[in-house]
Amino acid sequence: MQKNKPLILITNDDGYQATGIQSLTESVLGLGEVVVFAPDGPRSGMSSAITSVTPIRYRLLERSEEKDLTIYACTGTPVDCIKLAICEVLTRKPDIVISGINHGTNASICVMYSGTMGATIEGCIWGIPSVGFSLTNHSANADFSESKKIARLITQRVMSEGLPKGVCLNVNIPDVERVKGLKVCRQTKGQWIKEFRRSTDGAGREIFWLTGEFRNDEPDATDSDEWALAQGFASIVPTRIDMTDYQLLAQIGSWEQTL
């Protein structure tokens, strides 16, 4: 009977202790066999980084037959977690990978830096329907109650309908008391600017802290994820792993030459 149950693999980039991943786990209990395989501490901003120069380890933290829940902690990055779980720990391929709920937005260009989305993209590379969830509130004690409802809703939908090969979902949830609804969006054009705070260390030497401020380059684009979030909607951006720009590809054929 166990074998017919869908297998749900959960990870994040804030570490297994974070409220966000605990909320995500609670939100999907009962939908299948749930395995949490998450970093043993914060790995924010790790993007799709992998650990190749040091070995990685994992340990079992909890196994509950009643909840059909197993929790592991891993020393690696979010992407390492997905790879190690699939290759070495799980006895079957997960039916879905869900990542988050991140403490902080991963909308617009943040998709590039996000460990939450790195793990989601990795699930997608393995041919598994994968969804990353993020709440636009960085604080450790953010309120995830609206996010939990949305995570369960979208997880159920993806489990029943699947996703095309090579595409995962980047879901962001606004930090509001009542989310208005779900909007399907594109990635907003924007970037982080004024990135550093200069400071000095104990010896008086100059150091730099990455900080920065997000600049939205198209605040009026009603089809963008930042717009949806600003209006109180959760944004769903279908996110692809083929980064080829086919438009430029068609234009620079003349660059081909023999040498």
Place this chain on the structure above:
Amino acid sequence: MQKNKPLILITNDDGYQATGIQSLTESVLGLGEVVVFAPDGPRSGMSSAITSVTPIRYRLLERSEEKDLTIYACTGTPVDCIKLAICEVLTRKPDIVISGINHGTNASICVMYSGTMGATIEGCIWGIPSVGFSLTNHSANADFSESKKIARLITQRVMSEGLPKGVCLNVNIPDVERVKGLKVCRQTKGQWIKEFRRSTDGAGREIFWLTGEFRNDEPDATDSDEWALAQGFASIVPTRIDMTDYQLLAQIGSWEQTL
């Protein structure tokens, strides 16, 4: 006079000491004012990771008026290097960012994990024409002589023609004595499999080393980067920072709902 010279910003993920970045630097000397701002050691597989929980530092290593070359080392990731150079070190915006030459391939799905391409993508996010170069040979003493010619050729072309906003180039060079030519390609579908080597540490505890083998899911696709490389051509993949999948976006409009 100095101000009219193009400013070329160079970084990599193997660290400033690597033969690959020294080769890239040599290949473009004379094309403008050259600034190398690179990690102070290996940062392979760092993707677009950023350093947010610890401060970063940099130091000047070399300044040559004769070569119009300045070299800095930085404690951060490849993306940190680009951000810090642009925001805090350079007095004007670079005209081009070039990254590499990586010791090892960044074709196909490797674009996701690559620190070389992380830096390239970051240059692109800043609106600067950006190119990542990689040689399909991991070894520290690989022969970069063909790569240098190609790097100079493509750098000159991009400096004169520019690139559209939001698109950078992922250039891979085959490890052959004579590269046949340049091919404009798309990213090959494929993934890394059999990823880990199990081992034990000094105390006999289980550890995992990331290793793996690349599986090409379309070895006969003549428009793919892996195919071009296998035929002895350097591959040029136009790579976009908008990861939205517009096809799926158009299909899942029915997922929108009020809550």
